Amino acid sequence: MTDVRVYFADLAAYNAGTLHGVWVDLSIHTDEESIYGEIRKMLEQSPEHGAEEWAIHDYEGFGPVRLSEYMGIKELAELAELIVEHGDTVLAWISDQSVDYIDDFDADRLYGTYESERDWAWAFTEEFEESVKEMARKEHGEEMALLIKIDYDEAVMIAKCNWGWSFVDYDGKVYVFTQ
Structure with missing residues (x-):
């Protein structure tokens, strides 16, 4: 399971020169209400009276995704749920496609992970x-069998160009996604 955490900062305290906030583990707090509950608790404990504004000031476990300070909690919860469930597979897909197309992610399209494109081929x-x-051995003998070779680079090119497969180099592995 991937650790997915976000630091929500108290903006009233921040603007007054004090660091006050809370790290929220999104593998535990998985829905909007639970996340908002953690933010509300943090704001209630603010050193500044009447604190009500917050922003995302840090995060972990989101790989190539760059979170906005004011990202919506619903979108954040949905993204975190996918990352917790699918880990590096969804992060590799996002690194190739963009978080804007997260609704198109389908874990069943992962063919596998490999050391390299040639390893897949x-x-x-x-x-x-x-x-x-x-x-070839049966028909023509061992010498004919020795002539048969697969062009691995060509196999990769066919998968990419003719089949529309994606080969994504992410975190030291190649993730192969089918069309």
Whole structure:
């Protein structure tokens, strides 16, 4: 599970020169009301009388996503829920597509994660290559089987250009998403 936390700052205290706020764990506080409840508690404990304004001043676990100070709590809760549920898979997808298209995310489109694009191509074509080599051995002998090679770079290019697959390099791994 990915830790997803946001620091909500008390703006009345901030403007008065005092740091006052609360870190909220969005894997625990998963809905709007619970998040607002934590913000309300923080504002009630403000060193400044009548504090009611807040802003996002820091966050962790959002990968490439840059949160706005005044992002809506509903959108924040929905994004955090996806990150908690899908971890680096959704963060890799966002790094390729943009958080603006988060509604298009579908975890079932993840084909797999690999060390490299060529690693995917090898894994994807291994069974096919072996069956073609076996047919060549039966028909023409071992020498013919030795001639059969898969162009892994071409396999990746076909997946990208012809099939519309995405290969996303994120956090040291390649995430492969189908169309």
